[in-house]
Amino acid sequence: MADEMESSPVIWITGASSGIGAAAARLFAKQGYAVVLSARRKERLDAFAAEIMSEGGQALAISTDVTRIGDLQVCMEMIAARFNRLDVLLNNAGFGRLKWIDMLDPQGDIETQIRVNLLGAIFSARVAAPFMIERCRGHIINIASLAGLIGMPTYSVYAATKFGLRGFNEALRRELHPWGIQVSIVYPGGVETEFSQHTGVQRKTGYKTPEKFRLSAEDVAGVVLRLTKHPRRQVILPGYMVGILWMNALFPSVVDWLVENRFVRKEREIKTSTIHEET
Numbered sequence: 299m300a301d302e303m304e305s306s307p308v309i310w311i312t313g314a315s316s317g318i319g320a321a322a323a324r325l326f327a328k329q330g331y332a333v334v335l336s337a338r339r340k341e342r343l344d345a346f347a348a349e350i351m352s353e354g355g356q357a358l359a360i361s362t363d364v365t366r367i368g369d370l371q372v373c374m375e376m377i378a379a380r381f382n383r384l385d386v387l388l389n390n391a392g393f394g395r396l397k398w399i400d401m402l403d404p405q406g407d408i409e410t411q412i413r414v415n416l417l418g419a420i421f422s423a424r425v426a427a428p429f430m431i432e433r434c435r436g437h438i439i440n441i442a443s444l445a446g447l448i449g450m451p452t453y454s455v456y457a458a459t460k461f462g463l464r465g466f467n468e469a470l471r472r473e474l475h476p477w478g479i480q481v482s483i484v485y486p487g488g489v490e491t492e493f494s495q496h497t498g499v500q501r502k503t504g505y506k507t508p509e510k511f512r513l514s515a516e517d518v519a520g521v522v523l524r525l526t527k528h529p530r531r532q533v534i535l536p537g538y539m540v541g542i543l544w545m546n547a548l549f550p551s552v553v554d555w556l557v558e559n560r561f562v563r564k565e566r567e568i569k570t571s572t573i574h575e576e577t
Protein backbone atom coordinates (compact mmCIF):
# COMPACT_ATOMS: atom_id res chain seq x y z
CA MET A 299 0.00 0.00 0.00
CA ALA A 300 2.92 2.35 0.75
CA ASP A 301 4.12 1.98 -2.87
CA GLU A 302 0.63 2.75 -4.08
CA MET A 303 0.49 5.97 -2.06
CA GLU A 304 3.83 7.11 -3.47
CA SER A 305 3.05 6.34 -7.12
CA SER A 306 1.32 8.74 -9.52
CA PRO A 307 -2.46 8.83 -9.42
CA VAL A 308 -4.10 6.98 -12.31
CA ILE A 309 -7.07 8.01 -14.47
CA TRP A 310 -8.77 5.68 -16.99
CA ILE A 311 -10.53 7.63 -19.72
CA THR A 312 -12.96 5.92 -22.09
CA GLY A 313 -13.34 7.67 -25.44
CA ALA A 314 -9.86 9.21 -25.12
CA SER A 315 -9.13 9.32 -28.86
CA SER A 316 -10.80 12.71 -29.40
CA GLY A 317 -12.82 15.60 -27.96
CA ILE A 318 -13.48 15.77 -24.23
CA GLY A 319 -11.62 12.53 -23.49
CA ALA A 320 -8.47 13.70 -25.27
CA ALA A 321 -8.60 17.13 -23.60
CA ALA A 322 -9.02 15.45 -20.19
CA ALA A 323 -6.06 13.16 -20.91
CA ARG A 324 -3.81 16.13 -21.73
CA LEU A 325 -4.90 18.03 -18.65
CA PHE A 326 -4.57 15.14 -16.20
CA ALA A 327 -1.17 14.13 -17.66
CA LYS A 328 0.05 17.70 -17.00
CA GLN A 329 -1.21 17.33 -13.42
CA GLY A 330 1.04 14.30 -12.90
CA TYR A 331 -1.55 11.58 -13.47
CA ALA A 332 -0.72 8.40 -15.34
CA VAL A 333 -3.40 8.38 -18.04
CA VAL A 334 -4.95 5.23 -19.43
CA LEU A 335 -6.32 6.02 -22.89
CA SER A 336 -9.02 3.71 -24.17
CA ALA A 337 -11.12 3.86 -27.36
CA ARG A 338 -11.41 1.85 -30.57
CA ARG A 339 -9.01 3.85 -32.78
CA LYS A 340 -5.72 2.38 -31.54
CA GLU A 341 -3.45 4.31 -33.96
CA ARG A 342 -4.77 7.59 -32.59
CA LEU A 343 -4.32 6.40 -29.00
CA ASP A 344 -0.75 5.22 -29.67
CA ALA A 345 0.20 8.55 -31.26
CA PHE A 346 -1.46 10.41 -28.41
CA ALA A 347 0.28 8.28 -25.73
CA ALA A 348 3.63 8.89 -27.48
CA GLU A 349 2.94 12.65 -27.45
CA ILE A 350 2.15 12.61 -23.70
CA MET A 351 5.24 10.55 -22.93
CA SER A 352 7.48 12.82 -25.04
CA GLU A 353 6.37 15.62 -22.74
CA GLY A 354 7.42 13.64 -19.66
CA GLY A 355 3.99 12.20 -18.81
CA GLN A 356 2.88 8.60 -18.29
CA ALA A 357 0.34 7.08 -20.69
CA LEU A 358 -0.96 3.66 -21.59
CA ALA A 359 -3.04 3.18 -24.76
CA ILE A 360 -5.48 0.25 -24.82
CA SER A 361 -7.80 -0.55 -27.71
CA THR A 362 -11.24 -0.94 -26.15
CA ASP A 363 -14.82 -1.05 -27.35
CA VAL A 364 -16.97 -0.11 -24.35
CA THR A 365 -19.82 -2.31 -25.57
CA ARG A 366 -17.60 -5.37 -25.05
CA ILE A 367 -17.22 -6.36 -21.42
CA GLY A 368 -14.25 -8.58 -22.33
CA ASP A 369 -12.31 -5.58 -23.72
CA LEU A 370 -13.00 -3.65 -20.53
CA GLN A 371 -11.89 -6.54 -18.31
CA VAL A 372 -8.61 -6.77 -20.22
CA CYS A 373 -8.20 -3.02 -19.81
CA MET A 374 -8.74 -3.24 -16.04
CA GLU A 375 -6.28 -6.15 -15.78
CA MET A 376 -3.64 -4.13 -17.66
CA ILE A 377 -4.20 -1.15 -15.33
CA ALA A 378 -3.87 -3.39 -12.26
CA ALA A 379 -0.72 -5.06 -13.63
CA ARG A 380 0.99 -1.84 -14.71
CA PHE A 381 -0.05 0.58 -11.93
CA ASN A 382 -1.88 -1.43 -9.24
CA ARG A 383 -3.88 1.74 -8.79
CA LEU A 384 -6.99 3.42 -10.20
CA ASP A 385 -8.02 6.81 -8.82
CA VAL A 386 -10.49 8.00 -11.45
CA LEU A 387 -12.65 6.31 -14.09
CA LEU A 388 -13.89 8.89 -16.59
CA ASN A 389 -16.87 7.34 -18.36
CA ASN A 390 -16.81 9.53 -21.43
CA ALA A 391 -17.18 7.36 -24.57
CA GLY A 392 -20.35 8.25 -26.41
CA PHE A 393 -22.02 9.64 -29.49
CA GLY A 394 -25.40 10.97 -30.59
CA ARG A 395 -27.55 10.36 -33.66
CA LEU A 396 -29.79 13.41 -33.52
CA LYS A 397 -32.49 12.49 -36.01
CA TRP A 398 -36.29 12.25 -35.95
CA ILE A 399 -37.56 8.95 -34.57
CA ASP A 400 -38.92 7.84 -37.95
CA MET A 401 -35.48 8.30 -39.49
CA LEU A 402 -33.43 6.45 -36.90
CA ASP A 403 -32.03 3.12 -38.03
CA PRO A 404 -33.13 0.56 -35.41
CA GLN A 405 -29.76 -1.08 -35.11
CA GLY A 406 -27.10 1.44 -36.22
CA ASP A 407 -28.70 4.48 -34.58
CA ILE A 408 -30.92 3.24 -31.75
CA GLU A 409 -29.36 0.06 -30.40
CA THR A 410 -25.78 1.21 -30.86
CA GLN A 411 -26.40 4.51 -29.05
CA ILE A 412 -27.88 2.67 -26.08
CA ARG A 413 -25.05 0.14 -26.10
CA VAL A 414 -22.25 2.73 -26.22
CA ASN A 415 -23.65 5.58 -24.11
CA LEU A 416 -25.47 3.62 -21.42
CA LEU A 417 -24.34 0.01 -21.42
CA GLY A 418 -20.72 1.08 -22.06
CA ALA A 419 -20.70 3.32 -18.97
CA ILE A 420 -22.39 0.62 -16.86
CA PHE A 421 -19.95 -2.07 -18.05
CA SER A 422 -16.93 0.17 -17.36
CA ALA A 423 -18.13 0.94 -13.83
CA ARG A 424 -18.90 -2.77 -13.28
CA VAL A 425 -15.33 -3.65 -14.19
CA ALA A 426 -13.63 -0.85 -12.20
CA ALA A 427 -15.83 -0.94 -9.06
CA PRO A 428 -14.46 -4.19 -7.51
CA PHE A 429 -10.90 -2.81 -7.73
CA MET A 430 -12.00 0.45 -6.09
CA ILE A 431 -14.12 -1.28 -3.42
CA GLU A 432 -11.18 -3.49 -2.44
CA ARG A 433 -9.06 -0.38 -1.86
CA CYS A 434 -11.87 1.80 -0.44
CA ARG A 435 -10.83 4.52 -2.86
CA GLY A 436 -11.73 5.91 -6.26
CA HIS A 437 -13.89 8.32 -8.20
CA ILE A 438 -16.22 7.45 -11.08
CA ILE A 439 -17.13 10.46 -13.22
CA ASN A 440 -19.84 10.06 -15.85
CA ILE A 441 -20.09 12.46 -18.78
CA ALA A 442 -23.80 12.85 -19.52
CA SER A 443 -25.27 15.87 -21.37
CA LEU A 444 -27.93 18.51 -20.87
CA ALA A 445 -29.96 15.96 -22.85
CA GLY A 446 -29.92 13.91 -19.64
CA LEU A 447 -31.98 16.63 -17.94
CA ILE A 448 -34.24 17.97 -20.67
CA GLY A 449 -35.74 16.14 -23.65
CA MET A 450 -35.64 17.91 -27.01
CA PRO A 451 -36.89 16.83 -30.46
CA THR A 452 -34.39 14.71 -32.43
CA TYR A 453 -32.59 13.87 -29.17
CA SER A 454 -35.04 11.12 -28.19
CA VAL A 455 -32.72 8.10 -28.05
CA TYR A 456 -29.66 10.15 -27.06
CA ALA A 457 -31.74 11.65 -24.21
CA ALA A 458 -32.89 8.17 -23.19
CA THR A 459 -29.27 7.07 -22.84
CA LYS A 460 -28.28 10.16 -20.85
CA PHE A 461 -31.41 10.11 -18.63
CA GLY A 462 -30.54 6.45 -18.02
CA LEU A 463 -26.97 7.38 -17.13
CA ARG A 464 -28.33 9.90 -14.64
CA GLY A 465 -30.33 7.18 -12.81
CA PHE A 466 -27.39 4.81 -12.88
CA ASN A 467 -25.11 7.54 -11.53
CA GLU A 468 -27.44 8.46 -8.64
CA ALA A 469 -27.93 4.86 -7.50
CA LEU A 470 -24.24 4.06 -7.84
CA ARG A 471 -23.24 7.17 -5.89
CA ARG A 472 -25.36 6.05 -2.93
CA GLU A 473 -24.22 2.46 -3.31
CA LEU A 474 -20.47 3.15 -3.33
CA HIS A 475 -20.33 6.02 -0.83
CA PRO A 476 -19.84 3.72 2.21
CA TRP A 477 -16.53 2.57 0.67
CA GLY A 478 -15.33 6.14 0.26
CA ILE A 479 -15.80 5.99 -3.52
CA GLN A 480 -17.09 9.17 -5.15
CA VAL A 481 -19.51 9.09 -8.09
CA SER A 482 -20.20 12.31 -10.02
CA ILE A 483 -21.96 13.33 -13.21
CA VAL A 484 -21.32 16.19 -15.62
CA TYR A 485 -24.08 17.61 -17.83
CA PRO A 486 -22.44 19.70 -20.57
CA GLY A 487 -24.29 21.67 -23.26
CA GLY A 488 -22.90 21.84 -26.82
CA VAL A 489 -19.15 21.19 -26.95
CA GLU A 490 -16.90 21.82 -29.97
CA THR A 491 -15.61 18.30 -30.76
CA GLU A 492 -15.92 15.58 -33.41
CA PHE A 493 -19.34 14.77 -31.89
CA SER A 494 -21.10 16.87 -34.56
CA GLN A 495 -19.55 14.75 -37.34
CA HIS A 496 -21.51 11.70 -36.19
CA THR A 497 -24.95 13.18 -35.43
CA GLY A 498 -26.45 12.88 -38.92
CA VAL A 499 -28.23 16.21 -38.38
CA GLN A 500 -29.71 17.84 -41.47
CA ARG A 501 -31.80 20.77 -40.28
CA LYS A 502 -33.93 22.88 -42.60
CA THR A 503 -33.58 25.88 -40.32
CA GLY A 504 -29.83 25.20 -40.01
CA TYR A 505 -30.30 25.65 -36.27
CA LYS A 506 -27.37 24.76 -34.04
CA THR A 507 -26.04 26.02 -30.73
CA PRO A 508 -24.70 29.54 -31.38
CA GLU A 509 -20.91 29.61 -31.35
CA LYS A 510 -20.67 31.96 -28.37
CA PHE A 511 -22.66 29.46 -26.26
CA ARG A 512 -20.59 26.44 -27.27
CA LEU A 513 -18.13 25.00 -24.78
CA SER A 514 -14.64 23.77 -25.58
CA ALA A 515 -13.45 20.27 -24.73
CA GLU A 516 -10.94 21.97 -22.42
CA ASP A 517 -13.80 23.66 -20.49
CA VAL A 518 -15.30 20.25 -19.73
CA ALA A 519 -11.91 18.71 -18.93
CA GLY A 520 -11.30 21.55 -16.46
CA VAL A 521 -14.61 20.77 -14.74
CA VAL A 522 -13.63 17.09 -14.47
CA LEU A 523 -10.29 18.03 -12.91
CA ARG A 524 -12.00 20.31 -10.39
CA LEU A 525 -14.38 17.48 -9.50
CA THR A 526 -11.46 15.24 -8.58
CA LYS A 527 -10.13 17.96 -6.28
CA HIS A 528 -13.49 19.02 -4.84
CA PRO A 529 -15.96 16.18 -5.39
CA ARG A 530 -19.58 17.17 -6.08
CA ARG A 531 -22.63 15.17 -7.03
CA GLN A 532 -23.14 16.94 -10.35
CA VAL A 533 -22.04 19.84 -12.51
CA ILE A 534 -24.28 21.51 -15.12
CA LEU A 535 -22.49 23.66 -17.66
CA PRO A 536 -22.83 26.34 -18.80
CA GLY A 537 -24.28 27.47 -15.47
CA TYR A 538 -27.01 29.67 -17.00
CA MET A 539 -28.72 26.48 -18.29
CA VAL A 540 -29.90 25.84 -14.72
CA GLY A 541 -32.55 28.56 -15.25
CA ILE A 542 -33.89 26.85 -18.38
CA LEU A 543 -33.96 23.49 -16.60
CA TRP A 544 -36.01 25.02 -13.76
CA MET A 545 -38.37 26.53 -16.32
CA ASN A 546 -38.80 23.09 -17.91
CA ALA A 547 -39.49 21.52 -14.51
CA LEU A 548 -41.94 24.21 -13.31
CA PHE A 549 -43.61 25.24 -16.58
CA PRO A 550 -43.26 22.32 -19.02
CA SER A 551 -46.22 23.51 -21.12
CA VAL A 552 -44.42 26.79 -21.86
CA VAL A 553 -41.35 24.87 -23.02
CA ASP A 554 -43.59 22.51 -25.05
CA TRP A 555 -45.11 25.53 -26.81
CA LEU A 556 -41.77 27.18 -27.50
CA VAL A 557 -40.22 23.98 -28.85
CA GLU A 558 -43.22 23.20 -31.04
CA ASN A 559 -43.50 26.67 -32.51
CA ARG A 560 -39.85 27.67 -32.71
CA PHE A 561 -38.42 24.33 -33.78
CA VAL A 562 -40.62 21.35 -34.62
CA ARG A 563 -43.06 23.09 -36.94
CA LYS A 564 -40.32 24.98 -38.77
CA GLU A 565 -38.16 21.90 -39.20
CA ARG A 566 -40.90 19.56 -40.38
CA GLU A 567 -43.23 22.12 -41.97
CA ILE A 568 -46.27 20.79 -40.15
CA LYS A 569 -49.37 22.93 -39.84
CA THR A 570 -51.16 23.09 -36.48
CA SER A 571 -54.37 21.79 -38.08
CA THR A 572 -52.57 18.65 -39.31
CA ILE A 573 -51.21 17.93 -35.85
CA HIS A 574 -54.58 18.42 -34.19
CA GLU A 575 -56.47 16.36 -36.80
CA GLU A 576 -54.14 13.42 -36.22
CA THR A 577 -54.19 13.50 -32.42
Ligand SMILES: NC(=O)c1ccc[n+]([C@@H]2O[C@H](COP(=O)([O-])OP(=O)(O)OC[C@H]3O[C@@H](n4cnc5c(N)ncnc54)[C@H](OP(=O)(O)O)[C@@H]3O)[C@@H](O)[C@H]2O)c1
Nearest residue numbers: 313315316317318338339363364391392488489491492493
Ligand atom coordinates in the same frame (compact mmCIF):
# COMPACT_ATOMS: atom_id res chain seq x y z
N1 LIG B 1 -19.88 17.44 -28.01
C1 LIG B 1 -21.00 17.75 -27.39
O1 LIG B 1 -21.72 18.68 -27.80
C2 LIG B 1 -21.38 17.00 -26.14
C3 LIG B 1 -22.32 17.60 -25.27
C4 LIG B 1 -22.70 16.94 -24.13
C5 LIG B 1 -22.16 15.69 -23.85
N2 LIG B 1 -21.27 15.11 -24.70
C6 LIG B 1 -20.77 13.77 -24.37
O2 LIG B 1 -19.37 13.85 -24.22
C7 LIG B 1 -18.79 12.56 -24.47
C8 LIG B 1 -17.59 12.73 -25.38
O3 LIG B 1 -18.02 13.22 -26.63
P1 LIG B 1 -17.16 14.26 -27.49
O4 LIG B 1 -17.98 15.49 -27.63
O5 LIG B 1 -15.78 14.38 -26.95
O6 LIG B 1 -17.19 13.52 -28.92
P2 LIG B 1 -16.04 12.87 -29.81
O7 LIG B 1 -14.94 13.83 -30.05
O8 LIG B 1 -16.75 12.30 -30.99
O9 LIG B 1 -15.47 11.69 -28.88
C9 LIG B 1 -16.20 10.52 -28.63
C10 LIG B 1 -15.26 9.45 -28.11
O10 LIG B 1 -16.03 8.26 -27.82
C11 LIG B 1 -15.32 7.16 -28.35
N3 LIG B 1 -16.21 6.04 -28.66
C12 LIG B 1 -17.31 6.03 -29.46
N4 LIG B 1 -17.82 4.80 -29.52
C13 LIG B 1 -17.04 4.00 -28.75
C14 LIG B 1 -17.04 2.63 -28.41
N5 LIG B 1 -17.96 1.77 -28.89
N6 LIG B 1 -16.08 2.16 -27.57
C15 LIG B 1 -15.14 2.99 -27.09
N7 LIG B 1 -15.08 4.30 -27.37
C16 LIG B 1 -16.01 4.79 -28.19
C17 LIG B 1 -14.60 7.69 -29.59
O11 LIG B 1 -13.45 6.90 -29.87
P3 LIG B 1 -13.30 5.81 -31.03
O12 LIG B 1 -14.15 6.24 -32.18
O13 LIG B 1 -11.83 5.82 -31.33
O14 LIG B 1 -13.74 4.51 -30.40
C18 LIG B 1 -14.17 9.07 -29.11
O15 LIG B 1 -12.93 8.99 -28.46
C19 LIG B 1 -19.92 11.69 -25.04
O16 LIG B 1 -20.40 10.84 -24.03
C20 LIG B 1 -20.99 12.71 -25.43
O17 LIG B 1 -22.28 12.16 -25.38
C21 LIG B 1 -20.87 15.73 -25.85
